[in-house]
Amino acid sequence: MVHSQNSRSIDVIDDWKEKFTKRINQQSGSKKVKFTFEDALIKEILHTERDKFFIISYNYLKENPPESNDYIKYVSAYIKTGKKFNIKYFKGDVQKLDNYYAKVDEKKKKNETYNPFNQKAYKNYVIYMVLKLYGAYESADDLLFNVKTIDSREYNPITNIPSVLRGFLPISIKEYDIKKAFPTFLDIELGTNFRHEVYDVLGKINFAKLINANSIEGKGYYYTEIITELKKVYGDKAYLVLSEARFLVKGQLFKDLTKYEKIFIERFIQENDVIHYVRLHDAVILLKSQIVNKIVFDKVEFGIKEIEVPENNSDAKELFYYIDDDGKFKTNAVLIRNYLVASGIVRITTADDKIQLILKKNNIVEFFNYKTDLLILLLEGIIETDDNFSEVEILISREYKNDIFKALPLIKSEKLNFYRDNQNTFGLSFGNGFFLMDKDSKIEIHPYDSMKGFFYKHKIQNHVFTNTTEIGDYEKFVNNIGGDNSEVLKTIIGYMAHDYKDPSNSPAIILSDEGADGTKRNGGRGKSLIFGGLKQLLPTMLKGGKEFNPDYDFVFGDLENGIRLYCIDDVIAGFKYDSLYTNILGGINRQRKGTKAEMLEFENSPKFLITTNWLVPYSADENSTNRRFIEFKVNNYYNSNYSPFDEFGKLFFTQWDNAANSNDIDHPIPI
Incomplete structure (x- = not known):
């Protein structure tokens, strides 16, 4: 078998497929106009023993395509784009992935190329290992796989891929590597026994730097400093470990020591009657079924390690798409449902049995408009680059009203219950x-x-809350507009912030102007800033007094679940306060156009705040009104001639700096 190309330029599997198809076509005498690889696979009687191992590798790679391997996808994408895919979909070892990211960054700083996660290199590794360990490897394959021996070390496909990929094979393998290889080789050379303490005294990484130091690169070490370090273990023999001759020639000590690798690996092979193996520097890779009886050779001891697929990240989320047997991206309603649920999408129960979704994160929710935002959410879950990204993008746009919409009813529905305070x-x-x-x-x-x-x-x-005793500008403002009754106003603010609703006593609050009458309005007292302060803390809703029409059937149609305070601002003179009787001490009937009315029960409905510049009618005999409303009259500390801005030099909320904002939020107003 003659090979004119090597693995730097060809994909070995693809090269075999082409030649295999052509050979089987000729041998079978097929009359088909287009004889395919699939046709050749059927002609099993014409397959050689070597073909069988290529087919084993091909089938494994078909079922486990490298483009779907998370390590390859994530690191290759980072190398190419500089962006990291969403880690929550990564199925491998997250710490190892972070280490590879760090290596990429390190190489970029040095303007060096680094991409060990090459798909072709991995595919060539798979077939190389199968051929070698099943005895189907031919000597001419060294050229095909670009196998080279430099000094005493062999460089082959397994040395071209990162360690995390070595377990992704259709066969089970194990590794026997020399324990503390270089310290052991130095002991052999020097006649010493320091190998068991070298790493403890010098550290493994530091020891490697010391013995690889040379006069050309220096690596930050002077020769005398290196010798001083080595003397901590080797004493005066440190000069023999790194002689001046070795220091002057880059890589000389490495060359001197790797010759022992070759010697002892050959002894391991011979004395254990191993026939089929793969060499990996100071280690030997064998089939898991290979029997090994001897692992100690003089001072050299081999350790055993099973090479397996790295343990999966059990917290990894499932993608909403997959690659079928034809290499096409596909999806289905169940996968999309699972993806949406993992992304925090919850379907809530509605009175009209329509689809309504919320996005939940750590029990914090916001309403999710699936008609406009669903495709964007799916785009965030595409873990692909270039053409593959475009293919999945086309897939979801094509399936938008098919599998995607079919997935929504599959999401288990939940009742939308918000947290509520209790009386204590x-x-x-x-x-x-x-x-x-x-x-x-x-x-x-x-x-x-x-x-x-x-x-x-x-x-x-x-906002990160840190309790403080420093009084903020907002509390000063409350003291100003409350005057002698500022403690009453603080209690009212506390009542509105506290979302517990007592069925027997949950009145609406009316903020009016002290001295108001039925003929003129003054305003400018700061009533709207009371609501503005509460808005910084709570989910609120604001309706203008002229906008709010209690006789309109759909007046509460836009009221969402979770709103804790409903403010009707600046109501007109003659406002029908009695129109709110039921809503204050009962539930709120939310009627939306074109849908069935939905009752927001009392305990889940908001409290009411009403502001007005007009006189609020009062009669001691109106018990129904009096128990449903509490009026607080704001004094005229602020008016058209003197505003909070004049006093504090800033607009509340919009011009708060971080420090002021923290003081006003982090110092609880006594209530």
Whole structure:
């Protein structure tokens, strides 16, 4: 068998497929116009023994294509694009992947090329190992696989791939490597017995640097400094370990020691009657079934290690697509369902039995518009580059209304229950956890997923809470507009922030102006800033007084679950407060256009805040009104001539700097 090409330019499997198909076609005398590789596979009677091992390798690579190997995909993509694929889909050892990323970065800094995760090199490795260990390897194959011997070391396909790929084979293998090889060889050369303490004293990495130091590269070491280090183990024989002659010639000590590798590997092979093996530097690779009786040869001892596929990351998420037997990207509704669930998508139960999705992360949820955002979410899960990325992109656009939409009803539905305070606790969600205060003002931090119920996504969850005693500008503002009744106002603010609703006493709050009458409006007192402050902490909804029409059937149609405070701002004179009676102490009937009305039960509905510049009608005899509303009259500390901006020199919320924001949020207003 003559080979004119080597593995630097050809894919050995593909080269064999072409020649195999042509040979079987000729030998079979087929009359087919187009005789394919699949046709050749059927003609088993014409297959040689060597063909069988190529077919074993081909079938393995077909079932385990290198382009689907996570190590190859992730590292190759990082080398090519500089971007890291989403780690949550990586099925291998994450620490090893990070180590390879670090090697890529290190090589880039040195402007060196580095890509051990070459698909062709891996495929050639698979067939090389099968041929070698099953005895089908021919001497001429050395040229085909570019096998070379330099000094005493052999370089072959196994030396061209990273260690994590060595276990991805259709055969089971094991490795026998020389323990503490170079320290042992030096002991043989010097007649010493220091091999067992070298690494403990000098460290394995440092020892390698010391014996590889040379006058050309230097590696940061002066000869005398190297000798001083080596003397810690070898004493005066350190001059024999790294003689001046060895120091002056780059790689000389390495060459001198690797000759022992060859000697003892040959002894291992001969004395264990091994016929088929692969050499890997100071190690021998054998079939797992190979019997080995002797592992100690004078001072040299071989250790055994099974080479297996690295343990899978059990937390890795499943991709929503796969490659079929024809090499085409495919998907189905179940895979897409699994991907969406793993991405935090939850289908919630609705009264009209329509599809409604939320995106959940750590029990924090936001509503998910699948008609516009689903394809984007799927794009984030494509772990491919170049043409493969485009193929999957085309796949999901083609299947958008088929398998993708079919997947949505397969998601198990859940009832959308949000976390609620009780009468003895008050909680707020922050970036560093859920902070829960009890009735004695004791604060505890809880993980979100340990709490019962979902949390509405809110910007406060980006803030890291640290309790402080420093009074912020916002509390000063509250003291100003409350005047002598500032403690009452703080209690009202606390009531609105606390989302527990007492069935017998959960009144709406009205913020009005002190001295208001029915003929003129003053405003500018700072009432809207009370709501603005609560908006920094809670999921809220704001409706303008003119916009809010209690007689409109769909007035609450846009009210979402999870809203804790509903503000009707700047209501007009003559506002029908009694129109809110049922909504305040009962549930809220949400009627959306074209859908069935849905009742938001009392305990899950928001509290109400109403602001007005007009006189609020009051009668001591109106018990129904009085128990449903509490009015607080804001004084005229601020007015059209003097605003909070005049006092504090900034707009609240929009012009808060980080320090001020922290003080105002992190110092709880006493309530």
